[in-house]
Amino acid sequence: MSPEAKVAELIDKENRWKTEVIQQNFLKDDAEEILSIPLPRREMEDKVIWHYDKQGRYSVKSGYQVALKLKFSDPPSCSDSRGNNWGVIWKLNIPEKIKIFAWKAAKNILPTAGNLWKRKIIQEAQCKRCGEGMENTWHALISCKAAKKVWQSSALANAFQDMRSSDLLGELMRFQKILSRADIELLVTTLWVIWYARNKFVFESLKLDPNLLLAKAEAVNEAFSRTKAPNLLHGENLQKNKPNGWIPPPQGWMKINVDAATDKESKCSGLGVVIRDNQGKCMAAAIKKSKFTGDVSYVKAEAAEWGLCIAKEAGLKAVILETDSLEVADLINKRKASSAEIVWRVQEIQALKQDFSLFKVKHVSRSCNFCAHSLAKMALGRTHSDVWWGNFPPEILHVL
Template structure:
């Protein structure tokens, strides 16, 4: 294949590899090209392991998409907000965040669900592999938060994230060709399936409960969801934000 162009190589592989293998090969080629452009245009060198992880994440996210090109309920955000504010009566706020542990290529996801009185109804943590992009992990935290809210039977919901990029992508205020677009389309699809749901940006100081849980999540091997029956460790952590 040394003297073939890329299209010929892929056509040749299509007859020799399974469809899933070919998809990963194409995603890896794209990830390498994307990493190369970052070096040339931005002077940013990416760890090859992160490039490979990004390719795998792109394929995984794409395979999860079932309802592309959907709309999401728009919401306004206030950049001057200083403290967490409860949702309107009858609504639930789902605060989400991600914490990154670069040394171990790990990410922790944290979720807190509260009602209009500020009562914590659910909390959740999940540890996962870091896929090379912080915004991608913030998007995964949003998806995890929606799952937790559904499990807790909390509806309607307002998702709060301190990732302005993820929020603006979800609200279609900006676009991206990076691998995060697959996770964002899944967020839009999930919110579309809710009877009433929105997503909005909040500053980090209004999202400290979720961020604290995200850091705790790094020590967990598997996802855990607590529905009011919280262990002492989590009670002590969350009591700081009640």
Template sequence: MLLLLHKLEVLESIERPVDEHDTRSWNLDSIRHLISPRVEVAICSTPIGSSAGVDRVIWPLNRHGQYSVKSGYHFSRNLTNQSNVGRPSASRMVDKKIWKVIWHSKTLPKIRHFLWRAVRNSVATKANLASRRIPCSSICPICEVNSETVEHALLTCPWVVGVWFGSPLGYVGDRQQVTSLDRWILSLISLPGSSKNEVNRVVTMMSFIMWSIWKARCKAIFEHKPPDPGMVIQDARNSWTDFLSSIPRVGAINSDAEGDSEVVRSTIWQVPPAPYLKLNVDAAWFSSSGHTGIGIIIRDHQGEFKSGKICRTTSISAVDAEARAVIEGLSFAANQGYSHICVESDSKPLINCCLGKITKGAWELYPSLGRIQELKSNFTSVRWEWVPREANAVADAAAAFAIRGMGTEVWVDRPPSSLVHVLSRDGLPCPP
């Protein structure tokens, strides 16, 4: 307890700025001889919040900083698991690649959850119900021959085999080769020569087919409607077609507040509407040291280079580095006297927070978000836009230069020669 109080006193003493002006920096002069360089870097990487804000209690085990029963349950469960380390277990481990495929699949959330339950053998098949001592037969109620396991219900039941063969996947089922659902999925997505887009397409179709099979199976049991493979194939096809057509197309705009907008752009940099200047920011971050390189590029509505800056700092995470890049960019633009700014970044979580969705962001960003809100008052209008990294190539290159170089560089009217070729790739004018 005494050690904890001592640490709190130390933090209170070093949080005060170096002088009477608020420099938002840590004063380490009085304790530098007591701490290691690694601890010094960690302290300097911690952002200082606004003194005008109100302190509040944060639940650190939740990304949003708010306690939930789910996060408390997982914390308690992890403590229990740690106490059981070293004890033998009979459960079979599922390849982590399977979970990644399921949770990143382009399908409906309810279908992702169904796939997760199916792979964990937590679906209410007859065999699972019987194994839990529920008074029922484990025999499949449709074919009335084999035990209704998850694999049987979704892959090897005679009527299901016809669904897979007649689907666009054209899969020919073999009961002897299907040992478990997760291994079957792994073999399906591990075909040699398959690109990432092809794998995503296969997983999407597979998920909707399995969901349609399960719905038809449930109707056969509870509504006494014999399953029709042709109808199941058509239902799955219609479902995934409707789902893919509902995905927002490139160029869609989502507005959350007056003057704020998030634009999902193409991979080519776009000029801002007059009278806005576009502020592209990016950060390069080393997780081992916390060193961060920041790149800032400002161009006008004709695509002409106005000014730019690179600098180095330290950050505690990748998204914190992106937030610091926005802070540096807004400060730089304010010092240049600009009034209408369109901030563009390839960090979607940060842009969502800047659009007002702070509660959905990481609690570690709250101090930086408060500073960003303060800097917004320096401008007549600020717009926020998210773009893919390809459309933020110039700021990305500048950040890479910053983390490899030393000190701060500011360019006015003319960028360095090392960035000219990157600017040229945007197909827009830039100084020779």
């Protein structure tokens, strides 16, 4: 056997060994996940559930992710380190179409002559406005003679004197450190009106005055700010009127607040339940430690089920169940469907509903569910469950 063949054989053996190690590690992790899958408490028909999807349904995307995990023990890192920097565009207070334009410009996917020529859509890549050089995104918006006339008349002219990079996103990030938010918004809108003027010339042979274009950019931003102001004010009023704390139920009802806290390292979860009347008086409190299956919504549904079990044992008839999990509330109210394991807990809750003459489920914010959340966190440090009726220990009284 030649030296080259021996080297090839050794490389092949090493690759096969690495593949086996990766598969063994994957199967080990997979076995742990399988053992942690919760089971329904009542007898049900068997059905196929894809455990790697939140809704329990197989998709090509989720299958591809599993295949990647099988092939690569460590997920590949993204080569684009700028992924978190797009907020410089998306967080601007300008029309959405201008944000999308700026994103396209930064990604260099505008239909410039250069891009169209590369795709063999047009015959030449030369700029039609100045006739000098290939028209790429940077040329069309910055370095073209027609674009320069706009920038020279702009209040932001000084900012462009030292622009040398063709990386538009990088330049916007640099301007973010030296310009105000309003200036950056005007800058991006000016880029948009320059592109607007470029299209008017290319498709309609119209030459627009640079001063009119700058006035248009300022008018667009000013008009958008005026139209957004009432909405922002309305949103502030809603925030002021929005309840920041627990609200008592109507007379004759009892309110059950439930929540769950998780500890991923110890793979356990804590459940908390608080039952109060229409005067705000706490009738019952409960904590319980449970197993964490890896799905936060599942353990929040488990907390909801346990809270209803306590209410049933107390003989309550009219109850309002509150949870800060929108998914759990929507599933119980049948606003959405799922095939994942959480459905088993929801089915138990649906069965428990029959034991109450009046029953409601509401989604509330964390601030309205503070006591139940505090009890759930307390449950993480316990080894057994406790239910208190009226006679509460000091640490529970402190939470309530």
